[in-house]
Amino acid sequence: MAPRLGIVVNPTAGRNAGRRTGRDVLDLLRSAGADVHDLSAADAAGALARARAAVADRSVDALVVVGGDGMVHLGASVCAGTDVPLGIVAAGTGNDIARELGLPVRDPAAAVERVLAGRTRAVDAVRSVGGPGEPRWFVGVLAAGFDAVVNERANRWRWPTGATRYTLAVLRELPVFRPIPYVLTLDGVRHVTDAMLVAVGNGPAYGGGMRVTPDASFDDGLLDVLVLHRLPVPEFLRVFPSVFRGEHVHHPAVEVLRAREVRLEARGIVAYADGERFAPLPLDLRVVPGALHVLA
Template sequence: MPREIALLTNPTAGKGKGARARVAALTRLREAGVVVRDLVGRDADEALDLARATVADGVEALVVVGGDGMAHLGVQAVATTGTALGVIPAGTGNDVARYFDLPRKDPVAAAGRVVAGRTRTVDLARSGSSYYATVLCAGFDAVVNERANRMTWPRGQMRYNLATVAELRTFEPLPYTLELDGVALRTEAMLVAVGNGPSFGGGLRITEGAKLDDGLLDVVIIKPMSKPALIRTYPKLFNGTHTTHPAYEHHLARTVTIAAPGIVTYADGERFGPLPLTVECVPGALTVLA
């Protein structure tokens, strides 16, 4: 059991679920005798500053309350430090929680995993000085994210559904230049995804089969397909059966460079950066309370 942790909350996560989960988790942790530094950032920048300061100060674990965005923020603070990351899921996607089979609807049970103190060491993906734990989206899925973020209505999943429909009307396959461990590959594709883990976006298993501790990135290319075929294939992402589609292509690599025109990538559901960029696997970079 960690003796001292920092609990960092996004109170707006999951339409207010974050604030409620924080209270439940805090109670459970303190009842178990854990010393808790209770932190709430006014915005993402302040939250990251708080996280980095407490890690530098020597807390045994940084526990984030929120969704994949908060997990992403926590990863930036603890990557390669040996300080463990804990997650109390309170977002909409919660893919990081899925990876470690954490209770996604019971913050008290999730806090119990922190108290138990069992850890697992996994890889992270890194581009420049930024890390991610789940999947980097660099195509149609990233364009949908960009449109959804520009929309003010509606809220939640429906906004992404409407953005998907809107982008489907005009989206055309993109010319990609890839380099996989130094081997060049040029192709047209609907999207390219670079997975550290198997899923993103609330259980969409785009990089099905990706392992968190194999020292490799899973690169999935979806070749050009008709819009009706794309709509028919989309539901298969939830159980990973899209891998049998002839437009699906899969590669393993330690380092991947991607270039394509006009794409801003997303990773862990957060805006990550414009192409071109290079992603590398960092083996054993993250310790997770799981």
């Protein structure tokens, strides 16, 4: 029996190459005999609603997303906590989650082969506990410090676009940024600190190769909580580039803690997860072992 696949495409992924990649993936899947339902919509909210409806009424056997980490985030929001697996065609700019899971990156044909093979891998996912509406999930890294503040600033601007906007946001934020007072509660143990950056990693990397929690694992049932404590801005700038090699963890101002449940509290901070705007703090997070089945 032909597999029934729902597919959601981000047309702007990979510097606007997503639409073409999506068409290629649709052609490959249909040529292989799959029964494919295109669930894409005019915006992410519409695609999320359509995908949730398809999974809820069991009209698809698996959901396939085409794009970057933001599309994996959307797919996890739909499939985590269910037995419907998620297929990932990594076609974005960063693709950190797919890369760290060992999936093909910017190779639609190879990614489609993985989807059609039907073999799954159970990975952990992180659920935001409490709050109204549907539960919120993420798979990779949640940012709740300087990086999140820069994202908020950049997302208020309509111009410039692309990486230039974030570079400019960093330059604008640095002169006014001050260490953030946090209260962190990890498996019931309370920590109070001023920090430049706090990241909660279910996986190792975010932001296009920044290995912020380099020892985090998708299947160990634990969250790696990285805290970069108070630093002078010049020292912060000196340390930050080493995140691409994961060497920042050796700096004396960096602390990495592990927990199953994490509560983050800080005033005026909006967290970003898998590169997407997630929720304002305070946040209560819980890792759910094996909550997401990935076609891997």
